[in-house]
Amino acid sequence: xxxxxxxxxNHKELRWFLLIIVLAAELICNAWIRSExxxxxxxxxxxxxxxxxxxxxxxxxxxxxxRLKSEARITxxxxxRLGLTPDIFNQTIYLPKGTN
Amino acid sequence: MAANPYEKxxxxxxxxxxxxxxxxxxxxxxxxxxxxxxxxxxxxxxENTYVRGITIQGDRGxxxxxxxxxxxxxxxxxxxxxxxxxxxxxRQAADQLVKILGGSRTEMEKxxxxxxxxxxxxSRVAPVKADAIKKLNIVGIYTPDNSKRFYPNRRLAAQVIxxxxxxxxxxxxxxFSYNKFLEGRTLKTKEYRDGQGTILNTGKNKREGLKGDxxxxxxxxxxQFFSEQALEQAVKEHRGKSGMALVMQPxxxxxxxxAHYPEFNPNNYGDFSRSRYRNRAVIDTFEPGSIMKVxxxxxxxxxxMSATKIINCENGKYRVGGTVxxxxxxxxxxxxxxxxxxxxxxxAAKIGQDIGPKAMHYYLNAFGFGKKTGIxxxxxxxxxxxxxxxxxxxxxxxMSFGQGMSVTALQLVSAVSAIANGGKLxxxxxxxxxxxxxxxxxxxxxxxVVRQVISANTAETVKRMMARVVQEEGTGTxxxxxxxxxxxxxxxxQKVARNKKGYSSSRFTAAFAGFAPFDNPALAILVVVDEPxxxxxxxxxxxxxxxxxxxxxxxxxxxxxxxxxxxxxxxEVSHAAD
Numbered sequence: 001x002x003x004x005x006x007x008x009x010n011h012k013e014l015r016w017f018l019l020i021i022v023l024a025a026e027l028i029c030n031a032w033i034r035s036e037x038x039x040x041x042x043x044x045x046x047x048x049x050x051x052x053x054x055x056x057x058x059x060x061x062x063x064x065x066x067r068l069k070s071e072a073r074i075t076x077x078x079x080x081r082l083g084l085t086p087d088i089f090n091q092t093i094y095l096p097k098g099t100n
Numbered sequence: 101m102a103a104n105p106y107e108k109x110x111x112x113x114x115x116x117x118x119x120x121x122x123x124x125x126x127x128x129x130x131x132x133x134x135x136x137x138x139x140x141x142x143x144x145x146x147e148n149t150y151v152r153g154i155t156i157q158g159d160r161g162x163x164x165x166x167x168x169x170x171x172x173x174x175x176x177x178x179x180x181x182x183x184x185x186x187x188x189x190x191r192q193a194a195d196q197l198v199k200i201l202g203g204s205r206t207e208m209e210k211x212x213x214x215x216x217x218x219x220x221x222x223s224r225v226a227p228v229k230a231d232a233i234k235k236l237n238i239v240g241i242y243t244p245d246n247s248k249r250f251y252p253n254r255r256l257a258a259q260v261i262x263x264x265x266x267x268x269x270x271x272x273x274x275x276f277s278y279n280k281f282l283e284g285r286t287l288k289t290k291e292y293r294d295g296q297g298t299i300l301n302t303g304k305n306k307r308e309g310l311k312g313d314x315x316x317x318x319x320x321x322x323x324q325f326f327s328e329q330a331l332e333q334a335v336k337e338h339r340g341k342s343g344m345a346l347v348m349q350p351x352x353x354x355x356x357x358x359a360h361y362p363e364f365n366p367n368n369y370g371d372f373s374r375s376r377y378r379n380r381a382v383i384d385t386f387e388p389g390s391i392m393k394v395x396x397x398x399x400x401x402x403x404x405m406s407a408t409k410i411i412n413c414e415n416g417k418y419r420v421g422g423t424v425x426x427x428x429x430x431x432x433x434x435x436x437x438x439x440x441x442x443x444x445x446x447x448a449a450k451i452g453q454d455i456g457p458k459a460m461h462y463y464l465n466a467f468g469f470g471k472k473t474g475i476x477x478x479x480x481x482x483x484x485x486x487x488x489x490x491x492x493x494x495x496x497x498x499m500s501f502g503q504g505m506s507v508t509a510l511q512l513v514s515a516v517s518a519i520a521n522g523g524k525l526x527x528x529x530x531x532x533x534x535x536x537x538x539x540x541x542x543x544x545x546x547x548x549v550v551r552q553v554i555s556a557n558t559a560e561t562v563k564r565m566m567a568r569v570v571q572e573e574g575t576g577t578x579x580x581x582x583x584x585x586x587x588x589x590x591x592x593x594q595k596v597a598r599n600k601k602g603y604s605s606s607r608f609t610a611a612f613a614g615f616a617p618f619d620n621p622a623l624a625i626l627v628v629v630d631e632p633x634x635x636x637x638x639x640x641x642x643x644x645x646x647x648x649x650x651x652x653x654x655x656x657x658x659x660x661x662x663x664x665x666x667x668x669x670x671x672e673v674s675h676a677a678d
Binding site: 038042044049051055056057059060062063064066067070071074075086089 | 159169170173174175176227250252253254255256294299307308321322325329477478651652
C-alpha cells in the first residue's frame with residue numbers, strides 16, 4: 001500500500017479546514033441575517049401598528065372636532081354661559097363710501 | 101491463515117462506510133417522508149401554532165355635507181376575542197379581563213374554557229380598554245379592529261342621514277339607501293406570530309384600502325341648523341304635533357336643509373320612538389292647501405289667462421254641485437294677483453273651473469305632483485292625485501286650492517322652486533357625489549332639468565303675484581325680510597276628520613312656501629307645521645319660521661340686501677370710514 005507524503009496530507013487537511021470554516025461562516029451569516037430580518041419584521045409590524053393607531057386617533061380627533069364645532073353646541077354655550085342672543089335684524093351694516 | 105492488520109483495518113473501514121451510508125440513506129428516506137409525504141399535514145400543524153386566519157373589516161365610509169363637514173363617521177372600537185384552545189389558565193385570564201371589561205367572572209371563564217377556536221368576549225370597546233388588554237399579553241386573547249358609527253352633530257339632519265345597526269349595516273335614511281357604497285369591504289388574511297407570540301405580518305395595514313365610499317350631500321350644515329332651530333321654535337310656540345322645513349336652491353334643485361321636528365339622536369336611536377326615524381319630508385303626504393293656488397294661477401296663465409282678469413268671488417260663498425266653498429273674508433271682484441295675495445278659495449276655484457279638469461291634471465303632473473321625484477331617500481311617496489277618469493265635478497275645483505289631493509313636502513318645495521327658476525322644474529338632489537376611499541368620483545349627481553313646466557314670462561308674472569303676499573294686506577306679511585323682496589304663499593289646510601266625513605274644524609296644517617331674493621332667487625323654503633294649537637294660520641305659524649331661516653341663511657351666504665329697499669328702511673345707516 002502506497003502512503004501519501006506529509007505535504008500532500010497537510011494540503012488535504014487545510015482544504016477540509018477551509019471548507020469547514022466557510023460552512024461555519026455561512027451558518028453564522030445565515031443565523032445573523034435571519035435574526036436581523038426577524039427583528040426588522042417585528043419593527044415593521046410595530047411601526048405599522050403605530051401608524052394604524054395614529055390614523056385611528058387622528059380619525060377620532062377629527063370626529064371630536066366636528067362634535068366640538070357643532071352649531072347646536074356652540075349656540076347652547078353662547079346662550080347659557082355667555083348670555084348671548086342672536087339678532088340678525090339689528091345689525092350694523094357698513095355701506096361702501098358714496099352710497100346714498 | 102490469519103488476516104494481516106491492513107486487511108483488518110480495510111474491513112473495518114468498509115463496515116463503517118457501509119454503516120454511514122446506511123445512516124445517510126435512512127436520513128434521506130426520513131427527510132423524504134417528512135418533507136414530501138407528510139409535508140402538507142405537518143406544515144398545517146406547524147402553521148396552526150403561529151398562523152391564524154383573520155378577517156379584516158374596513159371602516160364604513162363618511163357622510164359629508166356640501167362643505168366636507170362630517171355628518172356621519174366611524175371611530176375605532178375594537179372587539180375582544182379569544183381562541184380558548186390557546187388560553188392556558190382560563191381562570192387567571194378571566195380575572196384579568198373582567199377587571200378591564202367588567203361583567204361576570206364565571207361567564208368570562210366559561211367563554212375561555214370552551215373547546216372552540218373562537219369566542220367573542222366583548223364587542224366595540226373603547227380603544228383604551230383594548231390597549232389595556234393588549235398590555236396583559238395573554239396568549240389566545242386578541243383585539244381585532246372594529247369600528248363604531250358616530251354622528252358628531254347628534255340630531256342634525258338625523259331623519260335624512262339615518263343610522264346603522266349593531267352589525268354596521270344601514271337601517272334608516274341614507275345610511276340604508278347608500279349602504280352598498282358606505283359599507284367597508286372585508287378581507288380574509290393570515291396573522292403570523294413568532295415563538296414569543298409577537299404578531300408579525302398581519303396584513304392589517306390593508307385596512308385603509310377596505311374603507312367604504314364617502315357620500316357628499318348637498319346639505320349645508322349651517323342652513324340645516326338654522327332650519328331646525330326655527331322649526332323647533334315654531335312647533336313649540338304653537339304647540340304643533342310636528343314640523344318640517346325644506347330649503348332648496350331653485351336653480352339647481354339641491355336641498356340645503358331638510359329639517360324635522362321632533363327629531364332624534366342617531367347615536368342612541370333606541371331611546372326614541374320609531375315614528376321619529378321617518379324622513380317625513382319624502383314619506384308623509386298632506387293636503388297642500390292654499391299653496392296650490394299659485395300652481396292653479398300659473399297653469400291658467402300659461403293657458404292664456406290674463407293677469408288683469410277680474411273674477412267674481414261671490415262675497416265669500418260659492419256653491420259647486422252639493423258643496424259650498426267659503427272664503428275666510430268675503431270678496432267681490434279680484435284679479436288673479438289679488439286672489440293669491442288674499443288667498444281666496446272661490447277665486448282659485450273659478451280659475452280651476454275655467455281651465456278644466458284635463459288641463460288641471462296635466463299641470464299638476466307637470467309640476468311633479470303624483471309622481472316620485474327620484475330622490476335617493478328610502479320609501480319615497482308619490483303623493484295622491486287620482487287618475488283623470490276618476491275625477492268628480494268637485495275634484496278639479498278642490499284641487500285648485502289644495503284639497504282632494506296629497507303631496508310630499510319635497511314635491512311642494514320643488515314646484516315652488518320651478519316658479520322661482522323661470523318655470524324649469526329641477527330634479528331634487530340630496531347626494532352630490534360618491535367618492536371612493538382614494539378620493540375618485542364614483543358617482544356625480546349634477547343638476548337636472550326635469551321639464552319646462554311654464555314659460556319664463558308666466559313664472560315672472562306669478563313671482564310678482566307671490567311678492568304681494570308678503571306685502572301689506574297680504575296673508576304672509578310675517579315672512580317679509582327688511583331689505584329683501586320676498587315671494588311667498590301661505591297655506592292653512594284643514595285636515596281630514598277622523599271619525600266623520602269631510603274636514604276637521606280643529607286640526608290644521610299650517611304652511612308657508614316662498615323664495616327670495618326676487619330678482620335672482622337663491623333659496624326656496626317650505627315650512628310646514630302639523631296641527632298647531634294656539635293659532636292655525638300659515639301666515640302666523642309658518643311664515644315667521646320661513647323669515648328666520650331665510651334671513652339667517654342670507655346673512656350666512658353673504659347675500660346682500662337690495663340697496664333701494666335698504667334705503668327705504670327706517671333705520672340709522674352708518675357709512676364705513678373708507
